[in-house]
Amino acid sequence: LEANFSVIRNEDGPVNGLITVLHDVTEQEKIDRERKEFVANVSHELRTPLTSLKSYLEALEDGAMLDDTLRQRFLKVTQNETERMIRLVNDLLQLSKMDSNDLKLNYQSSDIGSLLHEIGDRFEMVTKDKNIQLERVIPSYPVYIDMDQDKMVQVFDNIISNAVKYSPDGGTITLKLHPRGQNIAVTVRDEGVGIPKENQKKIFDRFYRVDKARARNLGGTGLGLAIAKEMVQAHGGHIGVRSEWEKGTTIIVTLPYSVYKKAGVNE
Numbered sequence: 549l550e551a552n553f554s555v556i557r558n559e560d561g562p563v564n565g566l567i568t569v570l571h572d573v574t575e576q577e578k579i580d581r582e583r584k585e586f587v588a589n590v591s592h593e594l595r596t597p598l599t600s601l602k603s604y605l606e607a608l609e610d611g612a613m614l615d616d617t618l619r620q621r622f623l624k625v626t627q628n629e630t631e632r633m634i635r636l637v638n639d640l641l642q643l644s645k646m647d648s649n650d651l652k653l654n655y656q657s658s659d660i661g662s663l664l665h666e667i668g669d670r671f672e673m674v675t676k677d678k679n680i681q682l683e684r685v686i687p688s689y690p691v692y693i694d695m696d697q698d699k700m701v702q703v704f705d706n707i708i709s710n711a712v713k714y715s716p717d718g719g720t721i722t723l724k725l726h727p728r729g730q731n732i733a734v735t736v737r738d739e740g741v742g743i744p745k746e747n748q749k750k751i752f753d754r755f756y757r758v759d760k761a762r763a764r765n766l767g768g769t770g771l772g773l774a775i776a777k778e779m780v781q782a783h784g785g786h787i788g789v790r791s792e793w794e795k796g797t798t799i800i801v802t803l804p805y806s807v808y809k810k811a812g813v814n815e
């Protein structure tokens with residue numbers, strides 16, 4: 549519901565009335581507004597790296613090309629910006645597939661424990677560079693759940709790479725798998741900057757970042773958690789956050805054992 553207020557007064561005289569118009573913001577209007585916002589965001593997200601590319605290329609042309617150090621530095625920047633744009637476009641294509649229900653999920657019953665170990669192994673290299681400890685608390689017995697493995701890899705890649713990005717040097721990241729009665733929970737905890745309470749709900753929205761400049765510098769597209777959320781939901785699961793500013797963040801993913809029962813898919 550939206551309200552517009554108009555004040556009624558005689559010319560330069562005192563206020564002698566107030567008209568309130570209430571009108572329903574229909575679902576369609578909301579969708580339209582979100583779509584416009586999305587297009588504006590995409591345009592902005594693409595224009596920023598393009599503008600930066602242009603200025604670095606101009607600087608190279610204006611003479612930086614002849615200076616060994618500058619040339620190398622500027623080419624590296626253009627490379628990084630180009631790679632980030634490619635990531636952004638890939639993320640957008642994926643979201644667009646999910647929006648139009650074009651994303652095929654290939655469910656198989658697989659051991660989520662071994663999947664998390666594989667992902668953990670892959671991250672050991674990155675975490676070592678930042679002197680980060682990656683602790684794993686994963687049961688030694690297999691925990692089978694229905695999942696599309698590639699998609700789940702993407703979900704946890706996104707979450708763990710955020711934990712690495714926002715962790716301080718020497719911090720610890722804990723990757724835990726808790727099997728429960730009806731479902732499993734995977735938690736990824738870091739000791740990083742944390743997220744203020746008022747921003748926590750929004751981090752799963754497309755393009756939302758707590759600190760835009762910082763997130764961009766870290767190479768993010770602002771779409772990682774939005775994609776993770778959609779994938780988890782497609783599996784009949786849920787994603788949430790617990791965080792304390794300057795103490796750290798925990799992302800919690802819960803997944804049902806069987807996607808067929810939970811998502812109402814006919815077996």
Ligand code: ADP
Nearest residue numbers: 710711714751757758763768769770771772773
């Ligand atoms: P990005 O590409 O910017 O990382 P994401 O969708 O993955 O986009 O995350 C959205 C925002 O949520 C980030 O920009 C950051 O502000 C916040 N965020 C996500 N994970 C963490 C974390 N582990 N610690 C602190 N902030 C985080």
